[in-house]
Amino acid sequence: MPSEHKADNGGIRRKKILETAAKVICEKGYEGTSIHDIAEAAGLTKAGLYHHIRSKEHLLLEIMNYGMDVFEEQVLNQVVAIADPLERLKCCMEKNILLVTHGWSKEVIIILHEHATLHGQARTQINARKKRYVRFLETSFAEAIRAQRIRPVHPKVAAFAFLGMVLWIYKWFRPDGQVSEGELVKEMENIFFGGLERRKQR
Amino acid sequence: MPSEHKADNGGIRRKKILETAAKVICEKGYEGTSIHDIAEAAGLTKAGLYHHIRSKEHLLLEIMNYGMDVFEEQVLNQVVAIADPLERLKCCMEKNILLVTHGWSKEVIIILHEHATLHGQARTQINARKKRYVRFLETSFAEAIRAQRIRPVHPKVAAFAFLGMVLWIYKWFRPDGQVSEGELVKEMENIFFGGLERRKQR
Numbered sequence: 073m074p075s076e077h078k079a080d081n082g083g084i085r086r087k088k089i090l091e092t093a094a095k096v097i098c099e100k101g102y103e104g105t106s107i108h109d110i111a112e113a114a115g116l117t118k119a120g121l122y123h124h125i126r127s128k129e130h131l132l133l134e135i136m137n138y139g140m141d142v143f144e145e146q147v148l149n150q151v152v153a154i155a156d157p158l159e160r161l162k163c164c165m166e167k168n169i170l171l172v173t174h175g176w177s178k179e180v181i182i183i184l185h186e187h188a189t190l191h192g193q194a195r196t197q198i199n200a201r202k203k204r205y206v207r208f209l210e211t212s213f214a215e216a217i218r219a220q221r222i223r224p225v226h227p228k229v230a231a232f233a234f235l236g237m238v239l240w241i242y243k244w245f246r247p248d249g250q251v252s253e254g255e256l257v258k259e260m261e262n263i264f265f266g267g268l269e270r271r272k273q274r
Numbered sequence: 275m276p277s278e279h280k281a282d283n284g285g286i287r288r289k290k291i292l293e294t295a296a297k298v299i300c301e302k303g304y305e306g307t308s309i310h311d312i313a314e315a316a317g318l319t320k321a322g323l324y325h326h327i328r329s330k331e332h333l334l335l336e337i338m339n340y341g342m343d344v345f346e347e348q349v350l351n352q353v354v355a356i357a358d359p360l361e362r363l364k365c366c367m368e369k370n371i372l373l374v375t376h377g378w379s380k381e382v383i384i385i386l387h388e389h390a391t392l393h394g395q396a397r398t399q400i401n402a403r404k405k406r407y408v409r410f411l412e413t414s415f416a417e418a419i420r421a422q423r424i425r426p427v428h429p430k431v432a433a434f435a436f437l438g439m440v441l442w443i444y445k446w447f448r449p450d451g452q453v454s455e456g457e458l459v460k461e462m463e464n465i466f467f468g469g470l471e472r473r474k475q476r
Contacts, residue, residue: 103305229461236442259431
């Protein structure tokens with residue numbers, strides 16, 4: 073068997089292990105999940121699993137990095153080049169909502185939920201990737217204010233208000249619930265950018 | 275010693291144990307915290323701690339109920355009687371933000387974070403208390419729409435957008451950071467109720 077073919081199979085196998093582990097950790101929490109649970113779910117022995125991973129914490133780091141890859145590919149990279157800052161922010165909200173509502177993004181849920189579990193360098197690495205997103209939002213809000221596309225607000229509060237609204241969705245949204253994905257995007261954009269309070273007629 | 279006095283001391287002792295346990299669980303996560311950790315932090319032996327609690331899961335339920343008591347006392351009960359639905363919602367946002375920013379509310383953080391840890395009846399009980407708040411918000415938004423105090427929006431999405439913005443604060447806000455509590459309240463109210471996008475001049 074050519075080594076390239078082996079590497080490909082290894083990559084697919086690895087991705088499958090990360091996705092399986094993410095599913096188990098989502099259900100039981102990181103601390104409540106044992107290596108045995110993950111091995112069993114992946115159809116491997118513990119020794120077999122350790123052939124693919126270094127440690128439970130390193131596996132968590134890999135899941136988070138995989139989740140950040142998916143996020144950057146499907147959200148950040150899609151909108152970063154949009155010239156108008158308000159359009160950029162609106163498009164970013166839409167893409168991020170859809171990433172959270174898509175049930176397969178267990179890796180994203182782990183990033184959101186297991187915020188304090190990593191230590192040392194691993195924690196620094198993931199935090200740096202998260203901070204890149206916060207800075208992108210802050211910069212876009214500041215730019216939108218300068219361009220008079222939005223009213224003056226504190227860019228940091230605006231960035232975290234945006235994130236709170238969008239990322240909290242994983243806690244309550246159900247695909248078979250009374251609100252559709254499309255409605256959710258439209259309504260959230262409306263609430264956040266349009267404002268709720270009625271203006272007095274002049 | 276009169277039994278009333280004993281009961282009072284027991285109540286204070288119990289509250290102290292709940293607060294200590296909440297602090298430990300906040301730091302290490304529920305699954306990562308052992309009964310031994312909690313006993314040690316509370317200055318008790320394991321047997322001594324079991325004199326006060328039934329089980330680790332029952333302790334978590336008690337912490338959550340205590341957190342919901344604090345929330346209802348400091349937020350919900352303060353605003354529920356405000357006649358104007360928009361004023362009610364604004365005041366509710368302010369009170370809830372201050373509850374989250376006050377560092378002592380570890381019990382509230384546990385309610386927010388350990389959402390999937392309780393089982394059976396205990397889970398049903400806490401979920402019912404949480405749902406009461408969501409229903410209060412939905413009803414207030416619906417009322418504000420009917421009274422034409424806000425634009426028409428989906429009350430469920432508005433309720434969870436409100437909750438996401440406000441409850442996410444525990445993940446990023448630091449009392450010694452660049453945004454003060456007062457600014458946070460003002461800016462969030464401004465963003466959520468006032469809307470960001472500039473209106474075209476007529």
